[in-house]
Amino acid sequence: MPENSNETTKQVNNTVSNRELDATGLYCPEPVMLLHNKIRELRPGEALSLRATDPSTTRDIPKFCLYLGHELLESGKRGGEYFYIIKKKSG
Numbered sequence: 863m864p865e866n867s868n869e870t871t872k873q874v875n876n877t878v879s880n881r882e883l884d885a886t887g888l889y890c891p892e893p894v895m896l897l898h899n900k901i902r903e904l905r906p907g908e909a910l911s912l913r914a915t916d917p918s919t920t921r922d923i924p925k926f927c928l929y930l931g932h933e934l935l936e937s938g939k940r941g942g943e944y945f946y947i948i949k950k951k952s953g
Contacts, residue, residue, distance in 0.1 A: 879908075879909040879910055879911035879947050880904065880908040880909055880910065881900065881903070881904060881908070881909075881910045881911070882910070882911050882912075882913075883896060883897060883900050883910060883911070883912045883913070884913050885897070885912060885913065885914040885915075885916070885919075886913055886914060886915045886943060887915060888914070888915075888916060889916045889918070890916055890918040890919075890922060891922075893912070893914045893916055893919050893922070893923070894919075894922050894923070894926050897910070897912055897923070897926065897948070898926070901932065901948065901950055904950040905950070906950055906951060906952040906953055907949065907950060907952055908949070908950050909935060909947055909948065909949045909950070910947070910948050910949075910950070911945065911946070911947050912945065912946040912947075912948065913943050913944070913945050914943065914944045914945075914946075915942060915943055915944070916944075917944070919944050919946070920937075920944060923937065923946050923948070924937070927948060930951070931951040932948050932949060932950055932951050933948070933949040933951070934946060934947075934948055934949075935947040935948065935949050
């Protein structure tokens with residue numbers, strides 16, 4: 863359960879995320895810019911779920927995680943939306 867009642871917890875498949883980011887309707891580079899800002903708010907080890915409609919996120923989100931050391935726990939597509947679960951790097 864989140865400590866702050868304003869936070870949401872979401873489960874995609876078997877992975878629980880502490881925060882959600884809706885980047886649907888946004889195009890490169892906005893989803894990655896929003897992700898970069900939102901992930902700063904997380905504590906190390908916490909996870910964030912991201913929804914997007916821009917196909918370029920299939921390339922950009924994995925590279926973002928690799929470059930900054932975050933872990934891409936899950937990714938996929940449902941209907942016209944792409945989803946990602948990103949775990950913030952420790953320390």
